Amino acid sequence: xxxxxxxxxxxxKRTGEKVFLECVQDMDHxxxxxxxxxxxxxxxxxxxxxxxxxxxxxxxxxxYSVSREKKERFSLILESASTNxxxxxxxxxxxxxxxxxxxxxxxxxxxxx
Amino acid sequence: AQSVTQLGSHxxxxxxxxxxLRCNYSSSVPPYLFWYVxxxxxxxxxxxxxxTGATLVKGINGFEAEFKKSETSFHLTKPSAHMSDAAEYFxxxxxxxxxxxxxxxxxxxxxx
Numbered sequence: 001x002x003x004x005x006x007x008x009x010x011x012x013k014r015t016g017e018k019v020f021l022e023c024v025q026d027m028d029h030x031x032x033x034x035x036x037x038x039x040x041x042x043x044x045x046x047x048x049x050x051x052x053x054x055x056x057x058x059x060x061x062x063x064y065s066v067s068r069e070k071k072e073r074f075s076l077i078l079e080s081a082s083t084n085x086x087x088x089x090x091x092x093x094x095x096x097x098x099x100x101x102x103x104x105x106x107x108x109x110x111x112x113x
Numbered sequence: 114a115q116s117v118t119q120l121g122s123h124x125x126x127x128x129x130x131x132x133x134l135r136c137n138y139s140s141s142v143p144p145y146l147f148w149y150v151x152x153x154x155x156x157x158x159x160x161x162x163x164x165t166g167a168t169l170v171k172g173i174n175g176f177e178a179e180f181k182k183s184e185t186s187f188h189l190t191k192p193s194a195h196m197s198d199a200a201e202y203f204x205x206x207x208x209x210x211x212x213x214x215x216x217x218x219x220x221x222x223x224x225x
Contacts, residue, residue, distance in 0.1 A: 009154075031211050040122075042217040043203070050211065090156055098211045099164060101147045104156035 003027075006091050006105035013112050019078040021108050023091030029103075030096050032074035034058075034066065037088040037107075049074055050096070081112045115140040115208040119216035127224045132176075132191040134219050136204035139185060145207040146187040148178055151218075152200045160202070163187065174198070199223045 007022035025032065033048040035058075045058030047066040055066050063085060067075045074093075078085055088109050092102035120135040138144055145164050149157040161172025168180040174197075178189045187204060204216040 004156075006156075040217075043215045048212075088154075092157075094211065096211055098207050098213055099145050101145075101149075101159055101162055101205065101207070102157075102213060104149075104158070106156045107154070109154060 004091055004093050004103050004105040006089075006108050008108050009106060011108055011110045013078075013081050013110065015082060015112055017078075017081045017112075019081045019110070019112075021076040021078075021089055021091075021110070023074045023076070023093075023105055024072050025074075025093040025103070026072065027093060027103065028071065029093035030071075031094045031098065032068065033092040033094075033102065034064075034074065034076045035090045035092065036060070037090055043090065046076065083112050086110060086112045115144065115206050115214045117204050117206050117214050117216040119202075119204050119219050121219055122217065123220050123222070125222045125224060126194045128196060129193050132189075132194045132198060132221065134189040134202050134204075134221070136178075136187045136189065136216060137185055138187060138204070138206040140206055140208045142208045146178075146180060147205040147207070147213065148172065148176070148187075148189050149203040149205065150174075150200050151203065157203060160189070194221075194223050196223050196225065 004025045034046040035043045049055045049068040065077045091105040094102045118137045147162045148160040163180045171177045176191045205213045
């Protein structure tokens with residue numbers, strides 16, 4: 001069974017900390033995505049990557065960066081965590097054209113205190 | 114350009130009643146359409162998808178959806194709701210590239 005694995009289900013961090021959210025997929029997919037999900041706002045795209053070391057900003061990249069050194073791994077970095085980054089973070093992957101949709105990870109619920 | 118509108122952010126149904134979730138899309142090319150389900154504190158799981166061919170698509174857990182090009186709709190139905198259907202449901206469209214556009218989601222509550 002194909003999988004996208006997010007390293008943590010729940011995470012609590014302090015304001016100002018540097019936070020790493022890790023995502024690994026085993027499907028050899030070219031595309032990987034990071035979304036955040038907040039009540040009433042739906043899914044908002046933070047960053048996506050279409051190849052190793054390639055990335056593009058999504059709709060809400062401010063306060064975030066990403067890293068993709070290997071095809072299977074896509075990391076989301078909160079450079080200096082703030083309370084307004086408390087959210088559910090979802091990673092997804094797909095082949096280049098996404099005609100079969102995305103495969104999502106289980107999500108990481110991050111709380112910044 | 115493509116977009117999705119889900120009508121109704123909350124739907125409440127009685128156990129055993131019909132579940133109907135509405136989705137309308139816009140796309141400049143023939144669309145690929147998807148429904149995802151999200152249970153509390155989990156990721157999104159693919160329920161069903163329409164790519165080409167038969168317009169009535171069957172998915173997991175007894176759900177189905179019908180693609181109606183003339184109405185630009187892809188409504189999701191289940192004849193008889195079960196308590197385990199309580200979740201949030203997302204409709205999504207893919208035009209002709211890598212990017213899915215998601216609707217805002219519909220939360221389903223099932224009353225005993």
